[in-house]
Amino acid sequence: xxxxxxxxxxxxxxxxxxxxxxxxxxxxxxxxxxxxxxxxxxxxxxxxxxxxxxxxxxxxxxxxxxxxxxxxxxxxxxxxxxxxxxxxxxxxxxxxxxxxxxxxxxxxxxxxxxxxxxxxxxxxxxxxxxxxxxxxxxxxxxxxxxxxxxxxxxxxxxxxxxxxxxxxxxxxxxxxxx
Numbered sequence: 001x002x003x004x005x006x007x008x009x010x011x012x013x014x015x016x017x018x019x020x021x022x023x024x025x026x027x028x029x030x031x032x033x034x035x036x037x038x039x040x041x042x043x044x045x046x047x048x049x050x051x052x053x054x055x056x057x058x059x060x061x062x063x064x065x066x067x068x069x070x071x072x073x074x075x076x077x078x079x080x081x082x083x084x085x086x087x088x089x090x091x092x093x094x095x096x097x098x099x100x101x102x103x104x105x106x107x108x109x110x111x112x113x114x115x116x117x118x119x120x121x122x123x124x125x126x127x128x129x130x131x132x133x134x135x136x137x138x139x140x141x142x143x144x145x146x147x148x149x150x151x152x153x154x155x156x157x158x159x160x161x162x163x164x165x166x167x168x169x170x171x172x173x174x175x176x177x178x
Contacts, residue, residue: 009109016102023098027091034087038080045072067167078160085149096142100135 049069056062 009106012102012105012109016099016106019098019102020095023091023095027087030087030091031084034080034083038076038083041076042073045069045076048072070167071164074160074163078156081156082153085153089146089149092142092145096135096138099138103135 049065049072052065052068053062056065
């Protein structure tokens, strides 16, 4: 075996691990940024709610303030989870794309390391067929997880809108009863 081929094989293996780690750390950084943004928005909403509560001078004002607090908190949390699912989905897609690219490089390096020099056809390479089937299975799994995530976000949005409509209706009926 040529020493340069061994070095190439080691580089591809190390590159696979480093790239996966880079994607993971970038995802952690995005999630932390998302969390800090959400914390800041929640803090600001809490400040506004405290001000509104201080200005309420009757039971109607308190009920309206409570409804607004709930509405604001639900909207902020809904946006947070939409952003969270989008970030996770993007990270998974980047990782799968990276794995596909690096698995091709790894196959080529392995073929060269065992003296083949070039890749034979797919009928002659059971390892390539196995990796392709694993990649296809991972892609199908990712697609189904992405679809489930999208459906969960759509359901959460629908529930938020229904909850908001119910809270608004409840607040309006209580004011009308006065």
